Amino acid sequence: MPTITLDTLGTLGTFQDSAPYDYLIVGAGFAGSVLAERLAEGLGKRVLLVDRRDHIGGNAYDHLDEAGVLVHRYGPHIFHTNAQRIVDYLSRFTEWRPYEHRVLAQVDEHRVPIPINLTTLNTLFGLSMDEAQAEAFLAQRAEPVDPIRTSEDVVINQIGRELYETFFRGYTRKQWGLDPSQLDKSVTSRVPTRTNTDDRYFTDQFQMMPLHGYTRMFERMLDHPNIDVLLSTDFRTVRERIPHRELVYCGPIDEYFDHCFGRLPYRSLRFQHETIDQEQFQPVAVVNYPDEAVPYTRITEYKHLTGQQHPRTSVTYEFPCAEGDPYYPVPRAENAELYKRYKALADETPGVTFLGRLGTYKYYNMDQVIGQALALYQRIAEQEGVELKAHEVEPG
Ligand code: FAD
Numbered sequence: 001m002p003t004i005t006l007d008t009l010g011t012l013g014t015f016q017d018s019a020p021y022d023y024l025i026v027g028a029g030f031a032g033s034v035l036a037e038r039l040a041e042g043l044g045k046r047v048l049l050v051d052r053r054d055h056i057g058g059n060a061y062d063h064l065d066e067a068g069v070l071v072h073r074y075g076p077h078i079f080h081t082n083a084q085r086i087v088d089y090l091s092r093f094t095e096w097r098p099y100e101h102r103v104l105a106q107v108d109e110h111r112v113p114i115p116i117n118l119t120t121l122n123t124l125f126g127l128s129m130d131e132a133q134a135e136a137f138l139a140q141r142a143e144p145v146d147p148i149r150t151s152e153d154v155v156i157n158q159i160g161r162e163l164y165e166t167f168f169r170g171y172t173r174k175q176w177g178l179d180p181s182q183l184d185k186s187v188t189s190r191v192p193t194r195t196n197t198d199d200r201y202f203t204d205q206f207q208m209m210p211l212h213g214y215t216r217m218f219e220r221m222l223d224h225p226n227i228d229v230l231l232s233t234d235f236r237t238v239r240e241r242i243p244h245r246e247l248v249y250c251g252p253i254d255e256y257f258d259h260c261f262g263r264l265p266y267r268s269l270r271f272q273h274e275t276i277d278q279e280q281f282q283p284v285a286v287v288n289y290p291d292e293a294v295p296y297t298r299i300t301e302y303k304h305l306t307g308q309q310h311p312r313t314s315v316t317y318e319f320p321c322a323e324g325d326p327y328y329p330v331p332r333a334e335n336a337e338l339y340k341r342y343k344a345l346a347d348e349t350p351g352v353t354f355l356g357r358l359g360t361y362k363y364y365n366m367d368q369v370i371g372q373a374l375a376l377y378q379r380i381a382e383q384e385g386v387e388l389k390a391h392e393v394e395p396g
């Protein structure tokens with residue numbers, strides 16, 4: 001991966017009119033890296049990828065910690081998708097380790113599956129229901145809400161107030177600093193309720209982890225003679241010094257426009273990483289703590305995700321907070337309205353395109369961001385009259 005430094009840039013800055021880069025891409029996460037790879041490999045473009053962090057991979061970055069355990073610096077990242085096309089694309093840069101994610105919730109002295117399933121209900125209520133009985137049990141507790149607007153409505157409508165309070169209210173209030181009634185229904189809708197014994201967190205057709213980690217996959221993606229990578233550099237400090245024809249910006253859209261309409265809210269996290277002198281800490285990769293009195297939301301033990309054998313183990317506690325790196329756009333109507341204003345401004349600003357979770361203020365998973373980057377690539381290729389191969393074209 002050709003990594004350049006600010007010193008090299010000094011020379012580039014003297015090129016004046018003859019822009020050495022076709023694209024300047026801000027943000028070396030999935031959005032920026034996938035687009036850089038496609039533009040370089042597919043269209044022969046010269047790309048400079050800039051990130052203010054000292055590494056590639058964005059929030060999916062993983063690395064060996066001091067103990068030699070492979071950890072995710074920004075919390076657990078599990079790859080899951082229903083899109084064969086996205087699996088095929090990433091498979092050019094990595095082999096895979098099959099992995100199905102399972103999560104337990106700590107409720108009083110019990111550790112029970114979340115999403116709520118038959119085992120959860122039987123354990124918590126000391127029952128031995130079958131699937132049909134569990135369905136009737138939930139139907140009896142559910143409190144119909146119409147229309148369903150918020151993250152509170154959607155859960156209460158499905159499972160009633162008691163289970164809502166046990167599993168969703170406290171966790172959500174901690175995670176977002178807002179009550180579920182103040183958040184769009186899409187947030188808690190991410191977590192279904194089941195009456196069978198399926199205890200997988202996701203039901204996507206493809207669920208797996210990059211065999212040698214995300215960072216290795218990004219390194220292979222960006223290992224192209226047409227791609228230069230400039231790390232530890234904020235775009236704002238170099239934007240005038242880097243001649244380029246087009247800009248793609250994967251940072252927070254409101255920051256790009258100097259917060260001219262006010263700040264878009266993002267939720268942050270403080271990650272507390274620890275290594276423990278024992279082989280295993282907890283039975284599954286993630287244990288959630290829905291109790292509002294516990295200050296963190298979840299603990300992740302990475303060896304379950306990576307399959308790494310090691311005499312010690314490393315874990316991460318997530319403490320949600322308002323200040324810090326922007327990790328989550330906050331889905332609620334007033335924020336969507338504010339984003340719309342930035343989007344309208346973006347649409348009338350020539351030469352720059354916004355992409356990714358921060359650039360388009362969307363609570364996207366990795367596969368959705370990859371899909372978004374591939375779709376942008378497709379549009380650029382079409383504009384240039386380049387015919388893509390069938391597997392490169394988005395269905396529909
Ligand atoms: P990012 O990865 O955020 O990359 C943006 C990059 O832009 C950053 O590296 C940032 O440093 C850089 N940048 C911003 N502004 C500037 C600037 N001015 N100058 C230079 N650089 C700049 N998704 C899943 O599919 N499965 C999961 O299990 C999962 N778990 C998650 C857990 C957590 C705790 C979080 C926060 C997210 C999780 N996600 C998960 C979502 C996933 O992280 C995102 O979908 C994906 O990483 C978004 O990629 P991106 O490129 O849009 O943004």
Ligand code: UDP
Nearest residue numbers: 114167168169171172175187188190191288
């Ligand atoms: N959630 C909850 N309790 C849980 C798990 C999730 O209340 O045990 C809610 C919470 O609001 C959370 C949302 O559902 O933010 C989405 O959960 P997910 O695990 O998808 O969050 P992410 O992995 O994106 O942080």
